[in-house]
Amino acid sequence: MSTTRREAVRQALNASAGFRSAQDLYADLRADGSKIGLTTVYRALQALSDSGEIDVLRTDDGEAVYRACDSGSHHHHLVCRVCSTAVEVEGPTVERWAAEMGEAHGFTDVTHSVEIFGTCASCSRLS
Missing domain, CATH: 3.30.1490.190 (Ferric-uptake regulator, C-terminal dimerisarion domain)
Structure with a gap:
């Protein structure tokens, strides 16, 4: 995956308040003119989560949501x-x-x- 796409997802999370779903981030990126695909957003989120750069949790209804991590x-x-x-x-x-x-x-x-x-x-x- 392109580092620039991962960076775009990271920046979208940094600009967001609170936790956001992959679909929300995808919609934000597309609205800003990005040609990024939803699958790429999911891959970037997984990579960022694996590296500890973002927090991920499951909501009460089981949806995964993400946010920029304040703490390492x-x-x-x-x-x-x-x-x-x-x-x-x-x-x-x-x-x-x-x-x-x-x-x-x-x-x-x-x-x-x-x-x-x-x-x-x-x-x-x-x-």
């Missing part, structure tokens, strides 16, 4: 169900638990992801 270290997210605002949170208790569960069951190279969903203070005030 392992972290979790607290995500608003209404506006998709996300806050990076640490989870040392979760980290210990995941390692202990892996060890207790003879697993090695254990990884995990934890996403916490709720309604942010701003959206709660609107209800």
Whole structure:
């Protein structure tokens, strides 16, 4: 895949607030005149995710959404169900638990992801 296409996807994520779907990013890029294909957007997102440059999570309905990563270290997210605002949170208790569960069951190279969903203070005030 062309590095310039991957860079275009990275820039689109950097310009976005919150998490965005691949289809949303594709529509933004096309609206800006890019000739990029949806398959290329997905490939770029996978490459950026694999390298740790972006965050990816699954919404309540199972859709993968992406955003530029604020932190290069392992972290979790607290995500608003209404506006998709996300806050990076640490989870040392979760980290210990995941390692202990892996060890207790003879697993090695254990990884995990934890996403916490709720309604942010701003959206709660609107209800």
